[in-house]
Amino acid sequence: MHDFLKRLPKAELHLHIEGSLEPELMFTLAERNGIELPYASVEEARAAYDFTDLQSFLDVYFQGMSVLRTAEDFHDLAMDYFRRASGEGVVHVEMHFDPQAHLARGVGLSVVMEGLDLARRHAERELGLSSALIMAFLRDRPAEEAMSVLEMAAPYWEMLDAVGLDSAEHGNPPARFREVYERARRLGIPRVAHAGEEGPADYIREALDLLDVCRIDHGVRCLEDPALVSRLRDEGIVLTVCPLSNVRLKVVERLADHPLPRLLDAGLKLTLNSDDPAYFGGGMLANFEACHHAFGWDEAVFRRLAANAIEAAFISDERRVALRRQLAACH
Numbered sequence: 001m002h003d004f005l006k007r008l009p010k011a012e013l014h015l016h017i018e019g020s021l022e023p024e025l026m027f028t029l030a031e032r033n034g035i036e037l038p039y040a041s042v043e044e045a046r047a048a049y050d051f052t053d054l055q056s057f058l059d060v061y062f063q064g065m066s067v068l069r070t071a072e073d074f075h076d077l078a079m080d081y082f083r084r085a086s087g088e089g090v091v092h093v094e095m096h097f098d099p100q101a102h103l104a105r106g107v108g109l110s111v112v113m114e115g116l117d118l119a120r121r122h123a124e125r126e127l128g129l130s131s132a133l134i135m136a137f138l139r140d141r142p143a144e145e146a147m148s149v150l151e152m153a154a155p156y157w158e159m160l161d162a163v164g165l166d167s168a169e170h171g172n173p174p175a176r177f178r179e180v181y182e183r184a185r186r187l188g189i190p191r192v193a194h195a196g197e198e199g200p201a202d203y204i205r206e207a208l209d210l211l212d213v214c215r216i217d218h219g220v221r222c223l224e225d226p227a228l229v230s231r232l233r234d235e236g237i238v239l240t241v242c243p244l245s246n247v248r249l250k251v252v253e254r255l256a257d258h259p260l261p262r263l264l265d266a267g268l269k270l271t272l273n274s275d276d277p278a279y280f281g282g283g284m285l286a287n288f289e290a291c292h293h294a295f296g297w298d299e300a301v302f303r304r305l306a307a308n309a310i311e312a313a314f315i316s317d318e319r320r321v322a323l324r325r326q327l328a329a330c331h
């Protein structure tokens with residue numbers, strides 16, 4: 001099964017590029033930029049990745065990204081991930097990035113965009129890996145700030161495949177971002193949002209009704225609302241589920257308790273993703289393998305999940321046809 005899961009052409013729809021920063025690169029960039037880290041070694045950093053909930057992770061995640069200062073840093077960050085992902089059979093990556101977290105440290109949007117754009121081209125050329133860019137708003141910051149970031153991004157609107165909503169979910173309902181998402185809609189930018197990770201099923205409903213999203217990131221708590229589950233199924237809304245993330249952030253205690261099998265039985269369109277692979281114990285292949293061990297899924301299930309991701313990806317018709325062919329040829 002390991003070889004099959006590795007060969008399977010996997011499209012990753014839910015990845016925070018800042019969450020792909022491995023401790024080794026964190027130390028390299030800290031040295032390059034003369035930044036002091038709160039860890040004495042790579043091992044000490046890894047040992048600190050012991051989270052009790054989403055907020056305890058976010059504190060470490062925002063601290064880690066402090067080493068990212070230049071366009072070269074963002075390029076190196078993304079290329080480091082793209083190489084690793086490509087080695088695991090990932091053929092397409094949709095990366096969220098958090099401009100507000102960088103702006104707050106005095107790192108401009110142009111720095112982030114230049115570095116990530118360069119890495120995307122480099123990966124396309126060197127690895128044959130396609131990618132998409134999702135500009136995320138921090139939901140625990142004011143909606144006015146998100147709106148000003150969206151306006152600031154005007155020179156880059158054409159480069160954005162979607163906008164997203166992430167960070168601390170509790171007490172930060174999607175409704176607060178209605179106007180920002182309406183602005184993105186009028187600009188013709190597709191929309192996704194994290195909802196129902198730690199927050200209630202109602203947030204998923206709000207994201208659909210008020211933010212007009214085409215995908216829900218996480219969404220695992222939808223099971224608490226059977227009417228919502230029916231709606232997600234009938235409307236074919238894709239959930240980008242992140243199994244190892246949910247375990248590490250204590251959304252579930254053990255993977256064996258994860259609602260994935262029930263979500264699948266409910267007929268929902270699911271995809272498997274890594275979220276923040278450097279912090280949660282592995283990338284796409286580790287997530288696929290963990291699901292095989294926890295749920296005993298066969299090749300047909302993984303093939304269906306991989307197909308869902310290809311169908312829901314922000315890619316050209318031509319690229320989608322090529323990836324469908326790659327999947328059909330994979331045995």
Ligand SMILES: Nc1ncnc2[nH]cnc12
Nearest residue numbers: 016166167168194275276
């Ligand atoms: N799992 C997650 N949930 C919300 N915000 C995030 N930012 C990075 N990872 C996240």
Ligand SMILES: [Zn+2]
Nearest residue numbers: 166194217275
């Ligand atoms: Zn996420």
